[in-house]
Amino acid sequence: MRLFTFWDGDKYALGVKTKQGSLHVDSTGESHGFDSTDIMAIIKEGEEAVIRLRQWVESLDNARWLDESALEYGPCVTEPGKIIGVGLNYRKHAEETNAAIPTSPILFSKFSNTLSGHGERIIIPLETEKLDYEAELAIVIGKRAKDVSKEEALGYVFGYCPANDLSARxxxxxxxxxxLGKSCDGFCPLGPYVTTADEVGDPNQLAITSIVNGEVRQNSHTSDMIFHCNEIISYISHHMTLEPGDVILTGTPEGVVLGFPPERQIYLKEGDSVTVEIENLGAITNSFIKDNSFVSMKSQT
Known part of the structure; x- marks a missing residue:
């Protein structure tokens, strides 16, 4: 199942992406035995909530379909307690930046101010001249995980989504x-959808790409990860407790601007557009502006 958030007036609402289109999970759900419209509530309740939501979708006679072209998406996870990044986790990316292959996962943090949604225009900070894209697979934790084994780790996942680990180099x-270079406002686009783990299978068997202004820049596969998803979850859980809704960014493959020779390093600028696409999970697109007076689409409506 694919879940997403979007702006409904001045608050986030919950949507479900189906083969027929996108549904608004609103108050009509109550008559079908489903009364939660909060993505975080779904994630925290886990499998039971997803089953109930599926039953609700299947029982609808008069669905409230959404015009996807008119949606203003929010991040598909709205209130993660932790956003944990993994650096240099693709072998070819480490090689292109002349970095040593890590022997343990390299961890860093992002914060809630970095969250942004599909279609959102992101302000380039005045303090940087080297804004880079990083296509990443994001893991969304679904159950409290402490000291879990590699063999058990994927059982703690709610779902997966595309992410762009924007980095001011x-x-x-x-x-x-x-x-500092990872945590500027809007630097963690997530979405459009979080796809539940049961529909993804092995997360290390997915194609991953980034496209900048129509040009494919990254074209790789999650099997190139140095530390696979189950290893990352297990490793982190032995150092800190992972809670439902926590997000882990699993690293980026080769093809980022930083990996090019200096004469070919053309960083993101105002007007550029970046799409991150992951097999079976969808694609998130964001454009970039350099205008601190920018007002969001939501506040203009």
Whole structure:
């Protein structure tokens, strides 16, 4: 099942993407025994909520279909307690940046201010001249995970979604800590959908691409991860407790601007558009502006 959030007036609403189109999970759901319209509530309740939601979708006679072209999407996970990134987790990406192959996962943090949705225009901070894209598979945790084994780890996943780990390289590499370059406003587009784990199968068997202004820049496969998804979840859970709704960004493949020779490094600029697409999960597209007076589409309506 594919779930998403969108702006309904001044608040987020819950949607379900089906083969026939997109549904608004609104108050009509109550008569079908389903009364939650909060993506975080669905994630925290887990499998039972997803089963109930599926039954609701299947029972609808007069569905409230949405005009997808008119939607203003929110991030598909709206309130993660933690956003944890994994650096240099694709072998070819480590090689293109002349970095040593990690022997343990390299972890860093993003925060809730970085969240953005499909179609959102992201402001390029005035402090950077080197904004880079990073296509990533995001894991959404569905159950509390502490000291879990690699063999059990995928059982703690609610679902997966495309993400763009936007990185201001000049800020990222200004010090030995990456946080500043990773945590500017809007730097973690998630979505459009979170696809439940039962419909994904092996997360390390998915094609992953990024497209910048119509040009394919990254064209890889999650099997190239140095630490696979189950290893990442297990590793993190042995150091901190993972909670439902936590998001893990699993690293990016080769093809980022930072990996090009200096003479070919053309970073993102105002007017550019980046799409991150992952097999069976969908594609998220964002454009970029350099205008601190920008007002969101939601506030203009």
């Amino acid at each position: 000049d800020l990222q590499l200004k010090t030995s800590q990456w946080l």
